[in-house]
Amino acid sequence: KNEVEQSPQNLTAQEGEFITINCSYSVGISALHWLQQHPGGGIVSLFMLSSGKKKHGRLIATINIQEKHSSLHITASHPRDSAVYICAVILGDNDMRFGAGTRLTVKP
């Protein structure tokens, strides 16, 4: 079993819909990272959080350390949000474990 599990693997939404991507992990972590991988392959850091909630524009990330779970929400989704979203947990120095990613497609 992977240490980091994301769901769903694939997600298709209509423009304007509220999106939720989930990440569950089975190990103790110091922080969790949400990343966005563009269709070309480049990766951009969205959030790093160790507790509570963070918001940036239409993106919201939450984490529940006790339940070992994090969610990434996208409000008012747009076709340009189409990408692979990756959850990564930080176990320690230079020790980061990645989920397999959630492929999001937002249709106009």
Add this chain to the structure above:
Amino acid sequence: DGGITQSPKYLFRKEGQNVTLSCEQNLNHDAMYWYRQDPGQGLRLIYYSQIVNDFQKGDIAEGYSVSREKKESFPLTVTSAQKNPTAFYLCASSILGGQPQHFGDGTRLSIL
């Protein structure tokens, strides 16, 4: 603008040949990392380096080699010993003691 440059974006090589992937950063970061990405799997760490002239093996170092002669550069060589080299390779960097937050655009390697 500071960032990480990986080249080339696509690379084709014949089986049995060594191939070197380039990674350059102008972020003045001390730490650099190489990851491999396969379909349906999370990124896996190949090698990382926290300082010039020093590097450590990651989870899947076999069949790969690296060097860190300059702070800005961390090239990865995929040797002929790597049994299944076809993959997408990502380079990342961070400040010392931090976590990789800056990634390159990747190199897709295909072995013919």
